[in-house]
Amino acid sequence: xxxxxxELYQQVILDHCxxxxxxRVLEGANRKGEGYNPLCGDNxxxxxxxxxxxxxxxxxQGSGCCISKASASLLTDTIKGKTKAEVKALFAKVHDMxxxxxxxxxxxxxxxxxxxxxxxxxxxxxxxxSWHAVIAAVDGENQPVSTE
Amino acid sequence: xxxxxxxxxxxxxxxxxxxxxxxVYFDNAASSQKPRAVINALSHYYERDNANxxxxxxxxxxxxxxxxxxxxxxxxxxxxxxxxxxxxxxRGTTEGINLVAQSWGAKNLKPGDKILLxxxxxxxxxxxxxxxxxxxxxxxxxxxxxxDEGLLDLSKLNELLTREVKLFxxxxxxxSLGTVNPVAELCERARKLGVTTLVDAAQSAGHLPLDVQxxxxxxxxxxxxxxxxxxxxxxxxxxxxxxxxxxxxxxxGEMILTVDFxxxxxxxxxxxxxxxxxxxxxxxxxxxxxxxxxxxxxxxIFKHDQELATYAYDQLAQLKGxxxxxxxxxxxxxxxxLLDDVHAHDVVTVADQRGVALRGGHHCNQPLMKKLxxxxxxxxxxxxxxxxxxxxxxxxxxxxxxxxxxx
Numbered sequence: 001x002x003x004x005x006x007e008l009y010q011q012v013i014l015d016h017c018x019x020x021x022x023x024r025v026l027e028g029a030n031r032k033g034e035g036y037n038p039l040c041g042d043n044x045x046x047x048x049x050x051x052x053x054x055x056x057x058x059x060x061q062g063s064g065c066c067i068s069k070a071s072a073s074l075l076t077d078t079i080k081g082k083t084k085a086e087v088k089a090l091f092a093k094v095h096d097m098x099x100x101x102x103x104x105x106x107x108x109x110x111x112x113x114x115x116x117x118x119x120x121x122x123x124x125x126x127x128x129x130s131w132h133a134v135i136a137a138v139d140g141e142n143q144p145v146s147t148e
Numbered sequence: 149x150x151x152x153x154x155x156x157x158x159x160x161x162x163x164x165x166x167x168x169x170x171x172v173y174f175d176n177a178a179s180s181q182k183p184r185a186v187i188n189a190l191s192h193y194y195e196r197d198n199a200n201x202x203x204x205x206x207x208x209x210x211x212x213x214x215x216x217x218x219x220x221x222x223x224x225x226x227x228x229x230x231x232x233x234x235x236x237x238x239r240g241t242t243e244g245i246n247l248v249a250q251s252w253g254a255k256n257l258k259p260g261d262k263i264l265l266x267x268x269x270x271x272x273x274x275x276x277x278x279x280x281x282x283x284x285x286x287x288x289x290x291x292x293x294x295x296d297e298g299l300l301d302l303s304k305l306n307e308l309l310t311r312e313v314k315l316f317x318x319x320x321x322x323x324s325l326g327t328v329n330p331v332a333e334l335c336e337r338a339r340k341l342g343v344t345t346l347v348d349a350a351q352s353a354g355h356l357p358l359d360v361q362x363x364x365x366x367x368x369x370x371x372x373x374x375x376x377x378x379x380x381x382x383x384x385x386x387x388x389x390x391x392x393x394x395x396x397x398x399x400x401g402e403m404i405l406t407v408d409f410x411x412x413x414x415x416x417x418x419x420x421x422x423x424x425x426x427x428x429x430x431x432x433x434x435x436x437x438x439x440x441x442x443x444x445x446x447x448x449i450f451k452h453d454q455e456l457a458t459y460a461y462d463q464l465a466q467l468k469g470x471x472x473x474x475x476x477x478x479x480x481x482x483x484x485x486l487l488d489d490v491h492a493h494d495v496v497t498v499a500d501q502r503g504v505a506l507r508g509g510h511h512c513n514q515p516l517m518k519k520l521x522x523x524x525x526x527x528x529x530x531x532x533x534x535x536x537x538x539x540x541x542x543x544x545x546x547x548x549x550x551x552x553x554x555x
């Protein structure tokens with residue numbers, strides 16, 4: 001496999017796509033967000049349990065490619081314990097990293113494995129899909145959100 | 149004996165490396181590549197003859213008009229139309245269907261009428277009908293597909309093709325399943341009930357001989373870019389008496405006889421439906437493409453594509469963990485498949501890194517995908533310049549993908 005492919009499908013990503021974490025409906029969730037990509041039909045629902053402004057627990061359901069599933073898996077892990085503002089700030093950094101390849105000094109933690117996606121413009125949407133669902137959920141929207 | 153390797157050399161684009169590997173272009177159902185003859189026809193037109201058509205009196209305009217109308221004659225021969233007046237140039241298959249839906253549909257559909265489609269239609273043969281159904285109060289009904297094998301369930305035809313149906317529109321070859329539908333039989337059944345028919349030939353024109361008289365349809369549509377022609381040009385064929393009874397689609401120059409401030413009279417078909425300056429270079433490039441295809445012989449092209457598709461299908465069927473779509477025999481030149489636990493987009497991304505261009509997704513067949521219980525498939529689609537060695541390379545890449553994702 002080429003270097004670019006190894007960078008795209010890092011071991012952590014392959015691991016999370018084969019065995020996604022937090023892949024269930026969340027009992028007692030009080031927020032829900034949906035992400036749908038009309039190009040490929042990929043569709044995820046993110047469930048959050050929020051205590052005030054803080055994400056206490058996060059899970060997801062749905063189907064899609066390896067990149068989108070691993071992204072949803074890692075991201076639901078990462079946002080637990082973060083405030084709404086912290087989640088949004090993290091999204092801005094991750095979005096920047098996925099579109100430019102630049103990993104921010106502030107750190108995006110485990111989500112740095114998605115830096116390789118920027119070399120595959122057609123796959124940027126996959127990595128960001130579940131983020132749209134999360135942002136919709138923390139904002140308290142219950143409408144499906146499109147990535148288009 | 150056809151020298152396929154020599155034909156392949158007519159396509160400059162195929163001779164390149166992609167991500168460090170020789171390009172294997174298997175996305176022909178989306179768009180075909182162009183031979184030098186077509187590229188040269190375009191540059192010749194722009195270097196020597198470019199001018200607006202029909203209105204001019206000077207030499208260049210005369211040349212452009214002659215070449216433009218010669219292409220219309222050529223298209224008429226290509227599909228055995230009775231006259232070139234039955235050939236309307238469009239932007240492509242999609243515009244052709246929209247034209248029929250908006251013009252013929254608005255005039256002929258009323259509440260209670262039915263439009264019969266099939267479950268394997270491309271979005272372009274569904275959405276235009278939904279739009280006109282909404283406007284006219286007509287209803288859509290669908291002839292079912294049998295399942296993964298992807299055949300039309302003809303046992304349901306009697307029940308669905310009734311006198312309430314005003315129009316029956318269906319694809320000749322499915323872009324996601326590779327099914328070749330019995331179009332002549334479907335048209336004959338429709339004709340007996342006085343139902344107007346439209347055949348979507350986007351995947352069949354340029355892949356097998358087309359004869360609108362033998363098919364017996366009322367409308368037939370196809371695109372230039374899928375059959376070695378330029379992008380942005382397509383054809384709508386309609387029976388002359390049907391076309392002449394249809395109101396204009398777009399208004400503008402070229403399509404009028406006389407214009408008053410409040411009243412206009414229109415030309416007959418085809419000009420009635422070709423408002424504005426047309427895609428002249430596209431029309432001229434299409435002519436070159438049709439000449440090129442017929443020099444090979446469309447029956448030879450079909451045989452070649454079918455052999456490759458059958459070979460690819462059989463090779464994939466031998467691998468473990470592969471779900472195949474479409475008929476086992478008699479398929480057109482494409483294969484749709486899924487690998488266990490690997491999403492189609494991951495298949496396509498990895499294949500691309502190995503130089504193999506596939507298509508992954510719903511192929512503008514979302515309702516069909518839902519029916520089959522899937523979100524997408526990966527698709528390899530062939531044309532006459534593809535080779536058996538390329539299929540072998542594709543299979544090797546698919547094995548590598550299975551290994552990579554550990555499925």
